[in-house]
Amino acid sequence: QVQLVESGGGLVQAGGSLRLSCAASGRTFNNYAMGWFRQAPGKEREFVAVIRRSGSSTYYADSVKGRFTISRDITKNTVFLQMNSLKPEDTAVYYCAADRGVGGVFPNEYDYWGQGTQVTVSS
Numbered sequence: 001q002v003q004l005v006e007s008g009g010g011l012v013q014a015g016g017s018l019r020l021s022c023a024a025s026g027r028t029f030n031n032y033a034m035g036w037f038r039q040a041p042g043k044e045r046e047f048v049a050v051i052r053r054s055g056s057s058t059y060y061a062d063s064v065k066g067r068f069t070i071s072r073d074i075t076k077n078t079v080f081l082q083m084n085s086l087k088p089e090d091t092a093v094y095y096c097a098a099d100r101g102v103g104g105v106f107p108n109e110y111d112y113w114g115q116g117t118q119v120t121v122s123s
Contacts, residue, residue: 002026002098002112009094009117012086016121020081022096022114033103034072034079035110038092038119045095047105049081059105064090086121094119 003025012018022034035050049060049070058070069082079096094117097110 002028002032004096004098004112004114006094006096006114006117009119011120011122014086014088014121014123016086017082017084018086018119020083020094020096020117020119022079022081024077024079024098026077029077030074032098032100032111034070035097035099035103036070036079036081036094037097037107038090038094039116040092043092045107047107048094050099050103050105051079052103059103061105083119086119088121088123090119091121092119093117 008020036048039045067085072079098112099110
């Protein structure tokens, strides 16, 4: 069992930055690929980024590539999402998720989810 708790969301102006954190419980953090997803009102949950178990491989949605960076700190059982050059269309609830597999782009591939943190980007 893995419990995930996100933090770091908030209100920011367009062009600004935020850093999201996702703290994972348990001693098996390294056994999971970790992903970030987001869901805007009235829309389906969409993939943002994933980092593999080793931490050496990452993959991003085209919409955030070059602006967002995912990383993990195994000493703190935490995964981060650094978000720069934020746009109003980035406004959503952001979720982190853990996958016992390789970490894909579809929500149903993930085994555990956090409660989400709101990110609002004003224009």
